[in-house]
Amino acid sequence: MADLQPRPLPTPTPETAHFWEGTRNGEIRLQRCLDCDRTYFPSRPFCPACGSKNVEVVTASGRGTLLSYVINHRRHPSFDGPYCIALVKLEEGPTMMSNIVECEQTPDALVLDMPLQAVFERQNDEISVPLFKPAEQSA
Amino acid sequence: MTGVAIVGAAETTELGRIPDTSQLQLHADAALNAFADTGLTAKDIDGVATAGSTPVELVHYLGITPRWVDGTSVGGCSFMIHVRHAVAAIQTGQAETVLITHGESGRSGIGRGARGGGTAGLAQQFENPYGAMGPTTMFTIPVLRYMKEYGLTHEQLATVCVVQREWAGRNPRASYRDPITVDDVFASRMIAYPFHLLECCLVTDGGGALILTRAERAKDFPQNPAHILGTGESAESPMVSQMQDLCSSRAFRVAGSEAMRDAGIGHDDVDHLMVYDAFAHLPIYGLEDLGFCQKGEAAGFIADGNTRPGGKLPLNTNGGGLSYMHSGMYGMYALQESVRQMRGTAPAQVPGAEVSVCLGVGGMFAASGCIVMGTEATA
Numbered sequence: 144m145a146d147l148q149p150r151p152l153p154t155p156t157p158e159t160a161h162f163w164e165g166t167r168n169g170e171i172r173l174q175r176c177l178d179c180d181r182t183y184f185p186s187r188p189f190c191p192a193c194g195s196k197n198v199e200v201v202t203a204s205g206r207g208t209l210l211s212y213v214i215n216h217r218r219h220p221s222f223d224g225p226y227c228i229a230l231v232k233l234e235e236g237p238t239m240m241s242n243i244v245e246c247e248q249t250p251d252a253l254v255l256d257m258p259l260q261a262v263f264e265r266q267n268d269e270i271s272v273p274l275f276k277p278a279e280q281s282a
Numbered sequence: 283m284t285g286v287a288i289v290g291a292a293e294t295t296e297l298g299r300i301p302d303t304s305q306l307q308l309h310a311d312a313a314l315n316a317f318a319d320t321g322l323t324a325k326d327i328d329g330v331a332t333a334g335s336t337p338v339e340l341v342h343y344l345g346i347t348p349r350w351v352d353g354t355s356v357g358g359c360s361f362m363i364h365v366r367h368a369v370a371a372i373q374t375g376q377a378e379t380v381l382i383t384h385g386e387s388g389r390s391g392i393g394r395g396a397r398g399g400g401t402a403g404l405a406q407q408f409e410n411p412y413g414a415m416g417p418t419t420m421f422t423i424p425v426l427r428y429m430k431e432y433g434l435t436h437e438q439l440a441t442v443c444v445v446q447r448e449w450a451g452r453n454p455r456a457s458y459r460d461p462i463t464v465d466d467v468f469a470s471r472m473i474a475y476p477f478h479l480l481e482c483c484l485v486t487d488g489g490g491a492l493i494l495t496r497a498e499r500a501k502d503f504p505q506n507p508a509h510i511l512g513t514g515e516s517a518e519s520p521m522v523s524q525m526q527d528l529c530s531s532r533a534f535r536v537a538g539s540e541a542m543r544d545a546g547i548g549h550d551d552v553d554h555l556m557v558y559d560a561f562a563h564l565p566i567y568g569l570e571d572l573g574f575c576q577k578g579e580a581a582g583f584i585a586d587g588n589t590r591p592g593g594k595l596p597l598n599t600n601g602g603g604l605s606y607m608h609s610g611m612y613g614m615y616a617l618q619e620s621v622r623q624m625r626g627t628a629p630a631q632v633p634g635a636e637v638s639v640c641l642g643v644g645g646m647f648a649a650s651g652c653i654v655m656g657t658e659a660t661a
Contacts, residue, residue: 211426213477221413222413240523255427
């Protein structure tokens, strides 16, 4: 494996600080509108559906499904070999981009709609990024 | 009808690899060629719109004194949106003669400003950490979902490129002209599964410029006019991950339906279609989101030969971004081809074409502009 550089890291803004504080603590924090009940992402201090500022931060279950993906074959300084860039449909409704870990990065292993579970990869004292692994199938 | 026409249109003298020319000069080369196309000079221009460079750079560099400027920069469809804005400006008397330019040293990177930058924007926070690296990984990411929902096959996706290469073979200025097969597409290098190299657009240098004015002045110019019949624009999200529907572009639907309504045309009136094809799935999305095909049917429509030379809806007749050229913001070249088809001067001219629809995309399904052109002032 070649020496890899750190991932491109986000700089949180006042509006997104709660999200990155959440991932630091092993949680995906979404927001929910108390007026129209919509749960949304990415973070902003008002509801994108109705404009209400009457919103709260909610902790997501961390469960989701694989909505779509590509397997990137071009070199990226932070990734080793072909890697999956995924869109994950969270149980609460919103979609987020992520990577799928603990899984072969192949079309055969990456099956659309497979259940996923969030894991958190620490980058530094401030930033941990939310990734997803195949969920354990409950019997 | 809008009462506005494109009376001047030209691309840069060269396309492809132009390492001896800066990006700003590519804008200017295209503008000077458009002046030559019309007999106008910089002194005759009172409105300027551009993206990639700023209108301020352009007016300074070309020696224009504008009373109207538009620097809308929303990616490769910016030029469609400039046309729409220029129509409104000309209709209201804010400008009489508008120049729209594009120049991009996409391959050689000469005089090109820094790209990207920043870590606090939405895409920088919520997409870049996962290794998203530009269009090849982001524009492509919806397609596996489309394939599952609508049964699109890898063969059908590759066929889009095969058909467009047929058009490119008829165009002496196209970058790639040799015929290809589905097997050739599959044999090309994997870029981002499921996309092979031949399913991705080119990266080249070039530019283009348009000159618009009131339609009643069109007869004063040497070339046949391309009348602007209708226009539309829209935007959705700076992040492909936040598309409302991975199988359809909201911006396409809004811009396209508005342009066709504005033009007062139906689908049967359309003789020629351009859909900005940064990747092989774009024509499929465009055909469906414009309403030429039902959802899930566009790939079959293409595979059945409807869009190839001699088909009932000629599509991307210059060879498209997949085979003609793609500098980065390709929308200008789609517009140029629609103008050539309306003038009757395209290398692969569609016989009798009277109405052309030209759909652009900006970013990764982030924005859209749509222009309907005609050989006559009314459809």
